[in-house]
Amino acid sequence: MSAAEAPRGFLRPERAVLRLARPYLGRLVGAGLLAAATELAGLLLMATATWLLIRAAGRPPLDALTVAIVGVRALAIGRGVLRYSERLAGHDATLRIVTDVRAAVFGSLVDRPAADRRSGDTLSRLVSDVEAVQDLLLRVLVPGAAAALVGVLSVAGAALVSPAAAVALAVGLLLAGVVLPVLATALTRRTADEVAPLRGALAADAIDLTHGAADLAAFGATAAALDRAADRARRLAGLERRLALTGWAVDGLGVLVAGLTSATMVLVALRGGVPGVLVGMLAVGGLAAVESALALVGAARQWTQVRAGLRRVAALLPATAPPASPAPSAGTTPAAGAASREGRAAERPGPDGRPVQTTSPDGRPAEMTGPDGRSAGATSPDGRPAGLRLRDVRVRYRADGPAALDGIDLDLPPGRRVAVVGPSGAGKSSLLGVLTGALRPAGGAVTLDGADLSTYPTDRLPRLVSGLLADAHVFHASVRDNLLLGAAGATEAGLAAAAGTAGLLDWVRAQPEGWDTVVGEDGGQLSGGQRQRLALTRALLAAPAVLLLDEPTEGLDPAAADRVLAAVRADTPAAHSIVLVTHRLSGLDGYDEILVLDGGRVVQRGRHAELRDAPGWYREQWALQEAAERGYLAVAP
Numbered sequence: 001m002s003a004a005e006a007p008r009g010f011l012r013p014e015r016a017v018l019r020l021a022r023p024y025l026g027r028l029v030g031a032g033l034l035a036a037a038t039e040l041a042g043l044l045l046m047a048t049a050t051w052l053l054i055r056a057a058g059r060p061p062l063d064a065l066t067v068a069i070v071g072v073r074a075l076a077i078g079r080g081v082l083r084y085s086e087r088l089a090g091h092d093a094t095l096r097i098v099t100d101v102r103a104a105v106f107g108s109l110v111d112r113p114a115a116d117r118r119s120g121d122t123l124s125r126l127v128s129d130v131e132a133v134q135d136l137l138l139r140v141l142v143p144g145a146a147a148a149l150v151g152v153l154s155v156a157g158a159a160l161v162s163p164a165a166a167v168a169l170a171v172g173l174l175l176a177g178v179v180l181p182v183l184a185t186a187l188t189r190r191t192a193d194e195v196a197p198l199r200g201a202l203a204a205d206a207i208d209l210t211h212g213a214a215d216l217a218a219f220g221a222t223a224a225a226l227d228r229a230a231d232r233a234r235r236l237a238g239l240e241r242r243l244a245l246t247g248w249a250v251d252g253l254g255v256l257v258a259g260l261t262s263a264t265m266v267l268v269a270l271r272g273g274v275p276g277v278l279v280g281m282l283a284v285g286g287l288a289a290v291e292s293a294l295a296l297v298g299a300a301r302q303w304t305q306v307r308a309g310l311r312r313v314a315a316l317l318p319a320t321a322p323p324a325s326p327a328p329s330a331g332t333t334p335a336a337g338a339a340s341r342e343g344r345a346a347e348r349p350g351p352d353g354r355p356v357q358t359t360s361p362d363g364r365p366a367e368m369t370g371p372d373g374r375s376a377g378a379t380s381p382d383g384r385p386a387g388l389r390l391r392d393v394r395v396r397y398r399a400d401g402p403a404a405l406d407g408i409d410l411d412l413p414p415g416r417r418v419a420v421v422g423p424s425g426a427g428k429s430s431l432l433g434v435l436t437g438a439l440r441p442a443g444g445a446v447t448l449d450g451a452d453l454s455t456y457p458t459d460r461l462p463r464l465v466s467g468l469l470a471d472a473h474v475f476h477a478s479v480r481d482n483l484l485l486g487a488a489g490a491t492e493a494g495l496a497a498a499a500g501t502a503g504l505l506d507w508v509r510a511q512p513e514g515w516d517t518v519v520g521e522d523g524g525q526l527s528g529g530q531r532q533r534l535a536l537t538r539a540l541l542a543a544p545a546v547l548l549l550d551e552p553t554e555g556l557d558p559a560a561a562d563r564v565l566a567a568v569r570a571d572t573p574a575a576h577s578i579v580l581v582t583h584r585l586s587g588l589d590g591y592d593e594i595l596v597l598d599g600g601r602v603v604q605r606g607r608h609a610e611l612r613d614a615p616g617w618y619r620e621q622w623a624l625q626e627a628a629e630r631g632y633l634a635v636a637p
């Protein structure tokens, strides 16, 4: 939720939350009184112990000390009992209130349109944001109220002994309980405001770097993404150091205020002729009172930290302003850095650290180059680069397990379009894994323009061979940033062309934010089909020389799938080859070769018309899909 969604106005979020606390007001006040009694017991304990020590130094008869000795013991034990009771009462009241708040938030979320309910966001509101309510009550309100009450009572107590000392104490308490908390909040607010989104962005980085590792590697963007995450971690560490330093400085000032208050009380009491024993009690009592007021510094810090969560919770509670549409939050665009906006220089650093143009976003074919970056060595008889070649490739995931690929031969000269089909588990995705270099074959040879694929640097290979692989990760970033991952310098016209091919353009244009629409964690704000179209657009925009597509139309209805596949084939530059893995056999008639895999072996290969007429898996599947689709078309609107 954006800050725009938060209810505004003085203490509006706090008031909205506390409205739900009304039925438990008695319990809350009880907890506050117990907290104040605990602090007072501590203060009286110090004062009584001081009186006892000073009197005992004069060796009076034991009878004269008995009451004080019993008082010290009773206060020491009583303070522990009071502290325990206060915790019990405070948590009891707070957990009851939090239960009600959680129920109200849950009810409000359920009533919202599904599009507004991102899973991560929903969970965060129910868990961490509602915990902000708990912190407000237990760490801000209860200790704050207790410190204020103890302050008033201790000033009144001091006034009975010495009005001048009471004035000094009141000034000390104001400094410790009002000025220092305000100062601490003012000094840390801006830094604390930067820390929260940065932590969120770093958490999103962690998810994208793990879940999106395959996609980052496929587009050669791993190093850049790691650099960005490291940079964010460095910035966060710097901010947290600054917060800690400010905290220490404020704590130091607190100790100074306590010492100065106590010293001033002693001086004015002595000048006023107060007896020595009472002066000692004033000095120690003053120290204890200021120390309990210093708890307000921590409470104020806590308050600034929980306000963002409180605002989000308050926005969902009844009788608050209806929430506005969510806006993209800053700092949660991990892929954003990978891809910069149009107009900004957006090149990816090459292996030597200098920027390189990684793709051909305008649709020009990426040039086939050898592992050393120079133009390709081996050429086919007609003089064109030889492209990818697989010979007798074998893949085994476990040494003692069955072969996932067994004796695969494949030629992919530039411009060739090959489809790979077969039953589930036949080895189709494994074949793509071999082509990207992600899977090292146990036997056979994989060459790209005559050079062994494994000799290509990992940052160069993705520019030549990449695409839409299984379970493509969609980053918690804008549509634009998700797309620019594979083609950092792409223009808006390039984005529109690729999105048009994948059938995403109309949706993008219909969004108020257009290319800047944030798609949510793992594309959670998109439908399955939109998510797939986005991943396909990204693959098309990267425009590698060998485009790999693993089930690119998954989640699309048959008619849309046919449209997208035809557009992809038509719009892919003629010199680029395509390897399409699909369960769908329609639309394959334009492919140069279709491989039917089963149990890791090529059981049939040829063009669509040949395979359709030959007995085997392909013909059976074709007949089944035809019949199913005739049924679909008969009922489709």
Ligand SMILES: Nc1ncnc2c1ncn2[C@@H]1O[C@H](COP(=O)(O)OP(=O)(O)OP(=O)(O)O)[C@@H](O)[C@H]1O
Pocket: 397, 398, 404, 422, 423, 424, 425, 426, 427, 428, 429, 430, 431
């Ligand atoms: N990471 C892995 N570890 C172990 N075995 C694997 C792994 N990935 C795939 N396999 C096995 O290799 C074989 C081929 O799997 P692959 O994913 O290539 O098939 P597929 O044709 O793409 O299947 P589908 O159409 O269901 O996606 C299967 O028997 C599968 O169980």
